[in-house]
Amino acid sequence: MMNNQKVLIIDDEKANLKFLRDILKDEVEVILAKDGNQGIKKAIEFRPDLILLDVVMPVMDGFEVIEKLKKEAETSAIPVIFVTGELEVNKEERGLKLGACDYIQKPFKIAILKARVRLHLKMARQRTMLAQLANIDPLTSVANRRRYNEVFDIEWLSALREKSVFSLVMIDIDNFKGFNDCYGHAAGDRALEKVANAISGQLKRPRDFVARYGGEEFVVILPDTSTQGAIDIMQACRKAVEALQIKHETAPVMVI
Ligand SMILES: [Mg+2]
Incomplete structure (x- = not known):
């Protein structure tokens, strides 16, 4: 059965490849590389789900390749299996210490x-x-605060690097406690979901x-956005929320 993962x-x-x-x-999409340099380039370009790595190669051996892969942000999380004819136990240990998830020795059974x-x-x-679940607020399906902290750091650094501005907007739903008291928490949850959408x-x-x-x-992050740009986008958001026509009969009237 073919799945959409890449190895x-x-x-x-050549014969081994x-x-x-x-x-x-x-079973999977297969990408081939004939040496370490090409392997690292292809790992960055294609983001494979798994790498099978030969140990004994000229110029750059498998240990050097895995060290470089583990140092690059784009490739550090990709699991690596060493496939090799080497028999020495200490090589296996070295490979695993460098972050390989498995070690397969030749000859192996197909x-x-x-x-x-x-399995890998x-x-x-x-x-x-799991990573996706860890980033999502289950009630509204938008990102959660944990993910916000990560994105904020990324955008902050990127704005410093590019000397650009970004806007950060806090949004608070007025009289929400009163809404829950009046209509119940289930209705409150649905209102939150609609507003998030x-x-x-x-x-x-x-x-x-x-x-x-x-x-x-x-909280909203708007990269490369001036204050006026942020105000425009937020006015559009406010109108979209207004258009939901969520009734709140006990709230004091708000006119903006
Ligand atoms: Mg070899």
Whole structure:
């Protein structure tokens, strides 16, 4: 069964590349690299879900390759399996210490290699899913505060580096406690969800970001956006929320 995961194979011998590709090509997308440099480049370009790495290669051996992969932000989380003919136990230990997730020695049984590749790909899928869950507010489906902290740091550094401005907006729903008291918490939850949707619907650029900051508070990050630009976008958000026509009969009347 083919899934959409990618495996990068780095090996200096053509015959090995072909052999491993033939074993895996019916299950995953296979990318080949014939030396360490090409392997690192392809890892950054294609972001594979798993790397099979030969140890003995000229110019840059597998240990050097894994050290470089682990240092790069884009590739450090990609699991690496060493595939090698080396028999010395200390090499296996060295590979694992450098961050390899597994070590397969030749000669190996094809079924065993397949099973281990499948296992590591399954774990990679689970890690991705967990990371997504860890970033999302389950009630509103927008980002949570944990993710906001990460995005804020990224945008802050990027603004410093590019000497650009970004706008940060705090949004608080007025009289929300009164709404919950009047209509119940289930209705309050639905209102929060609708407001979150209305806000995210107005954020059009890929780096515009909204998170649920706390109870009835949202925070918006608008990279490369002046104060006036932020006001315009927020007026659009306010109108979108207004258009939801969420009734709140016990609230003092607010006119903006
Ligand atoms: Mg080799």
